[in-house]
Amino acid sequence: MVTSNVKKVxxxxxxxxxxxxxxxxxxxxxPKHCIVFGTEIDPATGFTPVTVDLEVCNGCGLCITACxxxxxxxxxxxxxxxxxxxxSDPFTYFGERAQTRPAPAAIPDQLVPLPALQPMVVKGNHAxxxxxLLAGCRHFFGYPITPSTEGAxxxxxxxxxxxxxxxxxxxxxxxVNMMYGCSGAGLRxxxxxxxxxxxxxxxxxxxxxxxHIPGVFVNxxxxxxxxxxxxxxxxxxxxxxxxxxxxxxxxxVLAPSTPQEMLDLSMTxxxxxxxxxxxxxxVGDGYLGQMTGRVTLPDHLxxxxxxxxxxxxxxxxxxxxxxxxxxxxPDLEERNERLNAKYDRMTQHEQRADPFHCDDAExxxxxxxxxxxxxxxxxxxxxxxxxxAGLFRPVTLWPFPIDALTPIMARAKGTVVVEAGPxxxxxxxxxxxxxxxxxxxxxLAHVRRLGGILPSLQHIVDTVHALAEAHHE
Amino acid sequence: MSSVFYQKFERxxxxxxxxxxxxxxxxxxxxxxxxxxxAEAIDELGVxxxxxxxxxxxxxxxxxxxxxVGNSQAAHGRAPAVAxxxxxxxxxSIVISYQGDGDLAAIGLAEIIQAAQMGLPMTxxxxxxxxxxxxxxxxxxxxxxxxxxxTTPDGRGRLMGQPLRMAETIGQxxxxxYVERVALFDNKQRTRAKKAILKALRLQVENRGLGFVEVxxxxxxxxxxxxxxxxxxxxxxMVPMFPLGVKKDLDIEPWFDLGTPSFEPDRVxxxxxxxxxxxxxxxxxxxxxxxxxxxxIKFAGAGGDGAQTIALLTTRTAINEGYDSxxxxxxxxxxxxxxxxxxxxxxxGDVLSPACxxxxxxxxxxAPSIDKFGPTVQPGGAVLxxxxxxxxxxxxxxxxxxxxxxxxxxxxxxxxxxxKNVVALGALRAASDLFPRESFLGxxxxxxxxxxxxxxxxEEAFTWGERxxxxxxxxxxx
Ligand code: SF4
Ligand code: SF4
Ligand code: SF4
Numbered sequence: 001m002v003t004s005n006v007k008k009v010x011x012x013x014x015x016x017x018x019x020x021x022x023x024x025x026x027x028x029x030x031p032k033h034c035i036v037f038g039t040e041i042d043p044a045t046g047f048t049p050v051t052v053d054l055e056v057c058n059g060c061g062l063c064i065t066a067c068x069x070x071x072x073x074x075x076x077x078x079x080x081x082x083x084x085x086x087x088s089d090p091f092t093y094f095g096e097r098a099q100t101r102p103a104p105a106a107i108p109d110q111l112v113p114l115p116a117l118q119p120m121v122v123k124g125n126h127a128x129x130x131x132x133l134l135a136g137c138r139h140f141f142g143y144p145i146t147p148s149t150e151g152a153x154x155x156x157x158x159x160x161x162x163x164x165x166x167x168x169x170x171x172x173x174x175x176v177n178m179m180y181g182c183s184g185a186g187l188r189x190x191x192x193x194x195x196x197x198x199x200x201x202x203x204x205x206x207x208x209x210x211x212h213i214p215g216v217f218v219n220x221x222x223x224x225x226x227x228x229x230x231x232x233x234x235x236x237x238x239x240x241x242x243x244x245x246x247x248x249x250x251x252x253v254l255a256p257s258t259p260q261e262m263l264d265l266s267m268t269x270x271x272x273x274x275x276x277x278x279x280x281x282x283v284g285d286g287y288l289g290q291m292t293g294r295v296t297l298p299d300h301l302x303x304x305x306x307x308x309x310x311x312x313x314x315x316x317x318x319x320x321x322x323x324x325x326x327x328x329x330p331d332l333e334e335r336n337e338r339l340n341a342k343y344d345r346m347t348q349h350e351q352r353a354d355p356f357h358c359d360d361a362e363x364x365x366x367x368x369x370x371x372x373x374x375x376x377x378x379x380x381x382x383x384x385x386x387x388x389a390g391l392f393r394p395v396t397l398w399p400f401p402i403d404a405l406t407p408i409m410a411r412a413k414g415t416v417v418v419e420a421g422p423x424x425x426x427x428x429x430x431x432x433x434x435x436x437x438x439x440x441x442x443x444l445a446h447v448r449r450l451g452g453i454l455p456s457l458q459h460i461v462d463t464v465h466a467l468a469e470a471h472h473e
Numbered sequence: 474m475s476s477v478f479y480q481k482f483e484r485x486x487x488x489x490x491x492x493x494x495x496x497x498x499x500x501x502x503x504x505x506x507x508x509x510x511x512a513e514a515i516d517e518l519g520v521x522x523x524x525x526x527x528x529x530x531x532x533x534x535x536x537x538x539x540x541x542v543g544n545s546q547a548a549h550g551r552a553p554a555v556a557x558x559x560x561x562x563x564x565x566s567i568v569i570s571y572q573g574d575g576d577l578a579a580i581g582l583a584e585i586i587q588a589a590q591m592g593l594p595m596t597x598x599x600x601x602x603x604x605x606x607x608x609x610x611x612x613x614x615x616x617x618x619x620x621x622x623x624t625t626p627d628g629r630g631r632l633m634g635q636p637l638r639m640a641e642t643i644g645q646x647x648x649x650x651y652v653e654r655v656a657l658f659d660n661k662q663r664t665r666a667k668k669a670i671l672k673a674l675r676l677q678v679e680n681r682g683l684g685f686v687e688v689x690x691x692x693x694x695x696x697x698x699x700x701x702x703x704x705x706x707x708x709x710x711m712v713p714m715f716p717l718g719v720k721k722d723l724d725i726e727p728w729f730d731l732g733t734p735s736f737e738p739d740r741v742x743x744x745x746x747x748x749x750x751x752x753x754x755x756x757x758x759x760x761x762x763x764x765x766x767x768x769x770i771k772f773a774g775a776g777g778d779g780a781q782t783i784a785l786l787t788t789r790t791a792i793n794e795g796y797d798s799x800x801x802x803x804x805x806x807x808x809x810x811x812x813x814x815x816x817x818x819x820x821x822g823d824v825l826s827p828a829c830x831x832x833x834x835x836x837x838x839x840a841p842s843i844d845k846f847g848p849t850v851q852p853g854g855a856v857l858x859x860x861x862x863x864x865x866x867x868x869x870x871x872x873x874x875x876x877x878x879x880x881x882x883x884x885x886x887x888x889x890x891x892x893k894n895v896v897a898l899g900a901l902r903a904a905s906d907l908f909p910r911e912s913f914l915g916x917x918x919x920x921x922x923x924x925x926x927x928x929x930x931x932e933e934a935f936t937w938g939e940r941x942x943x944x945x946x947x948x949x950x951x
Contacts, residue, residue: 024699027701028659028704029659029663044491062660066663069495070496070508070512094481112738113738114741114747117748121789130745133741139561139562141558162734162740164734165734167557167561170587173551174554174584174587177555178554178558180548180554180555181559181562182559182562183558184545184558185559185562290801293798294797301741311543312543313524313525313543313566313567313568314522314565315522317543322544323537323545325546370827373824373827377825454828457825
């Protein structure tokens, strides 16, 4: 047996007085009483650093363990043994090894071809879930709430078969924060929820926006306020367009009106969320979520890469941080300006609309989600009666597709906003018009039902018809 | 100094001046010590690259200034949820959720309890200093009875509730593997705290389980004491309320593994249920004899009558025939026990409005359904109802054809009452000539493909339903 004859040298402590906060914890810790409170104020810090006399120090290290400052009391590195640390400049020791790791390269997404698949017959909520799976989402977090639950249920059934993860959270608050973590790691994740649940997620959405974190939210809207009911009211348009939590927040809001669009837009949503590093909200309504229809599948799926900014938990991404706090006002102003620039880009590039018979329309109906289907029927009925009606269906509610609407409204004799809600879509329209400096030609009327009642086709026809008649008189 | 600390704190006041080398914590604050022990443990286990540290809201909000690991900063109380998101995103990452007492034991109770009970290998560090630090000395859930804070100026009293013992609470749960409460007030305690943190982290690194370490820490600033007095206060006042020691320590073999998510196209298409074979088509024309371009059918009954199933079958049939079709159920509380109805549209072009306020055809399974929806049927339309349960035929517009078919009786005679809906579907086909018989049977086969016995019975029920319209017999007599 060989025993080492080298006596292990226990390093003695050293301290840069500038970095001592004079708490005295080391004094108490030293069994040899090597350390005492100082007497001279350090003008650089305002503290009175302790004084260390290593005459009788045995290198036990207890003082080092007791010092709360990372760069406070430290073991003297062997190579510096004997130097007079105290008079040195700490920056020569700590200043240089800053974050020098190279920024990681982003791993791009891949489009993988799918076999040619037959159309499926699925309900809207399921279509959105299938779209998410095809978009490469393998992580789902959610809390059950009618009428969105089938989406979560399908994910719970399918994700394990793809070695994905389904977590039923303790609340919507926990849900959105799990998403914050998972998206923060750079992965595609989503949730299904409905109005009251979405309210609870707003805190987390504000953090996601502030931290530039993507994430896809499907909010199958229901009747409100309060517990309301589970009928298909378009009750959250204001919330998703103007009220995504505290602070300067916006997100692209997609409003599908068919099960097919639930699938298509759910795929689009992931792309947009990662392109802009921002949450994307899909608003459906209870009716659309439950509606079964034909859904054609795409010819590819997405195998997601990994963005450079991710906090994935590996060597490449170790230098990244996700945060939204800036105590320094100019820093926070800068963060907000960066957000504003992003909102501008979204407004410029992401407006989407689906005009129907708008080319020669004299009467423009503006509607989204399920009411847009009623409105489409109404356009046909009105045209049969000789009224040149058209439907302008915003697919993005934010940014509102004002650029496409402007020339259409310029030709129109009047506009009717059709909503299963209290006028929140009309407010978006009016705001968009006002920001664009436009005044609508002719009347700006509406058909609204509340409480989850959908405006009927007949109600729309009658309203537009009456306006057209009045115009002729 | 552990290399897990940044050498220079670039994020602290942009690394300028002495701030680039020192923490933002008050002199003597326990946070700095715990950061140090964490950094040492990360270093010792060699997991710096894999570590993701979740900074909380509270004085430790800027933990990410100091630890040279992957960092994320969570909303107040939500660190455990954020941590969980990171852990399931990358099961190889070593995730540390770090929280103070307001964060963990007040606003974030639900999150910590769920995360603890899930028991994934993660490390939870809980700083208990009996007060809110960042907001300026208010009562924390762990504030001692009688302790004065800015929100308990006369001392914490009965109305404020009693201090919450988190280590004991978490320790009696099934999820966690290891729970200990430690302190920092003397050399012995600091050595224990270091060990506990190292152990909690090791359990995660070895994929064994969840470790939770509560640290009784000093907040000299808001206790209005010197750091050394605070150490004594923790020892003399806090420890009696919050006893130190191990609360739970299990022996668990490594188990955690989530697999690698699949993006393999064949596997994905099979999982989502995408078929590559085109369904056979049998119809030659749109049922224009009902409506030129958009046929509306309502199915109504009590929950359990099977109205939803045949509505979906009808939609599937129409889609297989190449038309657009939608099916929308009545849903939610409405569908529990009470009426259950379904609206189906079949359109030559696109289905516009998916609701059927005025259907062309109504299929009714009970009297309330006939009463409610019978009068909404369009002139020239048709009504089919279960004459087993509805004794008197409805009196409707004379242009409406009314068929009473004993759905229930026929199904009962076939030996399975529950197929009465398929009897109804057969009757609907015969009465409406919506699509060819083979077309419906094809959709039925698609839906029931795995269940041959059921398929046979259903086909029989469908056939009897079709026949019942012409010859009012029943399988028992036939
Ligand atoms: S190493 Fe030990 S003996 Fe030396 S100063 Fe520190 S505590 Fe005292
Ligand atoms: S423990 Fe550290 S910060 Fe406190 S007095 Fe000693 S050296 Fe200074
Ligand atoms: S307020 Fe208290 S907990 Fe916060 S940094 Fe100061 S001493 Fe530490």
